[in-house]
Amino acid sequence: MGKRKNVIAYLFVSPWIIGFILFTGGPILAVILLSFCKWDLIAPPRWVGLENYIKMFRSESEFWMVLKFTLFYTLLSVIVSVGWALFTALLLNQKVKGVRVFSFFYFVPAVVPMIALTFAFQLIFNKELGVVNYLLTLIRIRNTPNWLMDPNYVTWLVAVLNIYTFYTGQMMLIFDSALKEVPKELYEAAEIDGAGPLTRFFRITLPTISPILLFNLVTATINSLSASFTLIYPLTGGGPGKVTQAISLDIYYNAFKTFRLGYASAEAVILFCISAVVSLLMFILSKKWVYYEV
């Protein structure tokens, strides 16, 4: 009877397991194997050992530039997007009139297709016809910047524009529901003890929502590392030069524009390792600041 029950249970979970093997586990294994091969999608893959990795880590390789930008972008975009999501969620928890209208406006950019959004940004930040530079000329600034083509601005800009991505909106909703779960009596008690808004935020709000903060930090990091493609590709295409070329973009170019599937797979393996190490570090460090209610 027990065995039969087990079989039934396995049958129920089997669609997920089969799906995982076919669509996730299998491809991951294939990518690892391909990273040791040379393959142009025409001739059969040829085993080249560590050649792709050696090429990637040569001192003159462009990969270093790509890696540097990816890490800078990830760090900044995680701070910006998580900070923005928490800030808007806090605003939504204020007792003000029309909070639902605010909630709608905060979330709208998250559901606008990224292509449309990036085209709008290209227009807004255009050197000649953009509204930002027009406003700057009103305050008598003549040498207006070429925002998306100047390395000094564009790297910061792409990271800041993360506040308009879907996952920032999603994080805001998660923070919003977490904030609603913070026991009211804690705030009342703190208020009686004379705690101000900042003290209440750092001593009550943050520790209470810390598990959710950790969750959002981890997902934002993984998103920034791997899903940066959806924002950067239509916005800057990785340029000017290579200054905004994130690893995800480089993988796409190498795999599907130059058909160097082996090299692109090696980059994907490195990206996978970076994501795993960063996430692991976050979990280890979280033991010091995440508060789990027992």
Added chain:
Amino acid sequence: MKRLIVLLGLLVGLVLMGLADETIVIRYAHWNALPPDPYNYVKAFEEKYPNIKVEFIQIPEAEYSQKLRTMALAGNAPDVLCLWEADLADFARAGWIIPLDEYVKQSKELSLDDFIPAVKKLMELQGHLYGLPWCFATEIMYYNKDLFDKAGVPYPNENWTWKDFEEAAKKLIVIKDGKVVQYGCDALSFQGLWYSLIGTFGDKIVDEQGRFAIGEGARKFLNWWYDLTNKYKVVASPQISTSGVVSADLFMAGKAAMAFNGSWMTSVYKDITDFSWDVAPIPKGVRQYSTLHTGFFAINAKSKVKDAAWKFIEFCMSEEGQKLINTAYSNPSARLSILKKGYYKVEGPKGPRNWSAIEKTAEFAEWGYTLLPPGLTFDLVKDFNAAILGQISVDDVIKRAIEKAKDILGEDRVVVQ
């Protein structure tokens, strides 16, 4: 016994009837959706050949190349493929497509002499004729006639040199409060233009052996274009473009008197109503040069219906098919006899009028950079832009371009000019 013979006879009859009625199905892939009636060339073909049915497969442009490659690898590529220039060579090398030389020789409809010169050149490079261009586009110059009139500058013509261009551009800028409000020329937006303009400075781009060939021409062009942009400020600063599309087109906004772009932009600019405009060939440098763009009809080597596939290609390349394709997509025919008939000309109220610019360009234009992987050529453009913005030196850009080309194509497929 008699009954058995009658029964067998009936069966054979039925099988023969079935065979007579059999409809051949060919699969055909393209990145564009089929045009609506009355320009649907697939429908027109099916009406003409009722025993052949075309199963159309549309593959989005962004994944066209890799999808066709994976289909070919899996052995289920369509019978008729419309292949991009860079893919044609790879597919031919892999033996995935068949030469069409014999089909063309036997065709009453087509003759190799009737094609634009670049088709024959490609055939010489590849050893066989592996594909026929479904139509073509090229890169040309656009100019705002009203701004030229206002500045009293004569219009560009087919004899223009880069010196004429520079002089005109300097007269066409307008500066207000120390800020340029009208440029002589817009920045290069479509990636291919960099190679067309470098080509006029002498580099072969792709030589007779199919090798990537840049160097001195690129150096001279980039230095000159840098000066035009930064020293004389007659050319607008580079701006971001996504797959060759810019969000803010200074030419269309009437803020740049000239612009370089693909001939396909005639179908966009035809809606301009604010000013008169026209087209001209790209000015001459040490030689005339421009890039051609197309897709090549090719036949899958594993197709079981090759003759029917050829019939479809022959129809598409016939005057009947070309008329439909040229009109639907506003692109000219690569067949000289049909090109002259001008089915592709879709004029707007303010331009263009000088269609001969496209036809003249077709006489000297080459496939050039389109024969190379787009990942290499488009990636180099990011560095070209960075050089114009003063972020990397021109010499470093050329050095990096050659190194990158060697890395991607292999040492033997790169020549330093």
